[in-house]
Amino acid sequence: MVGSARRWWQQADQFDWFSAYIRDRGLQTQWRIVTVAFAASLMAVPVVLIASPTGPDHPLTIAVSVLASLCGAASGSLWLIRWPTRRQSVLFTVGACAAIAATCLSQSDPYATLMGCTTFAIIGGFVAYFHTAGLVAAIFGTSVVCATVGMVRLIASTGDLALATSAFVIVLALNLGVPFGIYTLAHALRSDLRSSGHDPLTGLLNRGAFYQSAHELVMQHPGGRDVHLVVALIDLDDFKSLNDTQGHAVGDEALVGVGAALRESCLTTAVIGRIGGEEFVVAELGIAAAPAVMAEKIRKAVADIPFPITASIGTASAPLTGAGTADFDFVDRLVRTADAAMYDAKRAGGDRVSHRSELVLGDQVHQGPGR
The missing domain is CATH 3.30.70.270 (Reverse transcriptase/Diguanylate cyclase domain)
Known part of the structure; x- marks a missing residue:
């Protein structure tokens, strides 16, 4: 059990393999478009929420929201020109994760903070396709910290323990189930494709x-x-x-x-x-x-x-x-x-x-x- 968990944790990332896989099938352009669209949406949300009564209500949190928007724009721009390198993809992930965390924590309504944490599942799902289990776990940990802050604030402001706990559980379920489910499926797909990529007579690669x-x-x-x-x-x-x-x-x-x-x-x-x-x-x-x-x-x-x-x-x-x-x-x-x-x-x-x-x-x- 411990050995299996250690091997799972130490698995190499899949960036080069998965990049080659979707490139060979002519899907890189579609992936870039979807990623840029996600980054553009992420960029717009913090600015739009400034106008909401539940959004940031202090000059500092407003500034954080604007900075998060700029961070999302910078991260998404990596995908506009070309398919990124592994390092650029990690930078995109870090930038997007930071923007999501900043946006969630800057909301004046703690319930908005909690619900905003569901967005981590999207960036976590992206990372699950390309990168390591450690990076997936880091994003999950960030979502847990932000969701915990939102839950504590929601309990303090409303006293509704049931609502706060239910929202927290939903956030955790999404951020755990989606990325780690994709990660497991992607590695299983890679193993199956590698098995099918061998010459049946010699056992060498085709x-x-x-x-x-x-x-x-x-x-x-x-x-x-x-x-x-x-x-x-x-x-x-x-x-x-x-x-x-x-x-x-x-x-x-x-x-x-x-x-x-x-x-x-x-x-x-x-x-x-x-x-x-x-x-x-x-x-x-x-x-x-x-x-x-x-x-x-x-x-x-x-x-x-x-x-x-x-x-x-x-x-x-x-x-x-x-x-x-x-x-x-x-x-x-x-x-x-x-x-x-x-x-x-x-x-x-x-x-x-x-x-x-x-x-x-x-x-x-x-x-x-x-x-």
């Missing part, structure tokens, strides 16, 4: 899952001039001949063996996929000299499996610096470059490694010993 996982690998690393994303495209030599002479069952066994060889020869953090019949791809983080080292290990591992096949391997790498690495086509560019390098190796006779730089397409061909 094409779509590979690109998504490789993009997450890039976005989760802080980057630096000495850190490169290295991509290797592996195509098996003479695989058709193996199928024709020994049958497809043996060919399938060979593919399973190649998958196992890739797992054993690559880093545990590497993203490995099967993207075609006898084509495989690997993405891992390394230094500038890593492509040749990684690819040679893969070439030897494939050559050592008990089947008469070798591999032509093309590699490409680029440093994780600059805004371009955050683009969704960054991995795709490297895969295309590695694919071109793989054909260089195949034209040179196979059982070779060829490297092309993503930035400077100079070729370097490294020949492995023949078998």
Whole structure:
């Protein structure tokens, strides 16, 4: 029980994965529109309530309401230009949460304060899709503090304990049920999609899952001039001949063996996929000299499996610096470059490694010993 709770609490955020998921389905524009609309509504409410008898009635609380409105406008503006980064999304969350809290606490009517706390469920639901359980819990805690202030004030002003308690329970139920329900559902969806994103024969990632996982690998690393994303495209030599002479069952066994060889020869953090019949791809983080080292290990591992096949391997790498690495086509560019390098190796006779730089397409061909 404690172990499960700890694993749940320590789960990584889903920002990069969910961003890629909705981008691949053409939904980012709709998400941005809805988010901007929510932020605009949040911006308008504190100003509108200034004119209400139940709204802020002191120069200080009026000033707080105006500041909350400006904070909501600043937070929403992050989504006007482009899809935000993880850090910008967190800033949006913090700004929106602060604006909601300030608006609720500045109301002169304590019942308005309590009912305003239901708004935390909306921003909490947004966070549940993209960020960690800790941030969801922080928003819930903020809602509890604000709702408690409203409940105490309502009891003090009306003496109606039943009304104050009922309103408090409604606020807690919404702020607990909506965000944590979405959080659980989003993580279950991610687990199911990851399971469906595997090649049934080798257990490696399929094409779509590979690109998504490789993009997450890039976005989760802080980057630096000495850190490169290295991509290797592996195509098996003479695989058709193996199928024709020994049958497809043996060919399938060979593919399973190649998958196992890739797992054993690559880093545990590497993203490995099967993207075609006898084509495989690997993405891992390394230094500038890593492509040749990684690819040679893969070439030897494939050559050592008990089947008469070798591999032509093309590699490409680029440093994780600059805004371009955050683009969704960054991995795709490297895969295309590695694919071109793989054909260089195949034209040179196979059982070779060829490297092309993503930035400077100079070729370097490294020949492995023949078998």
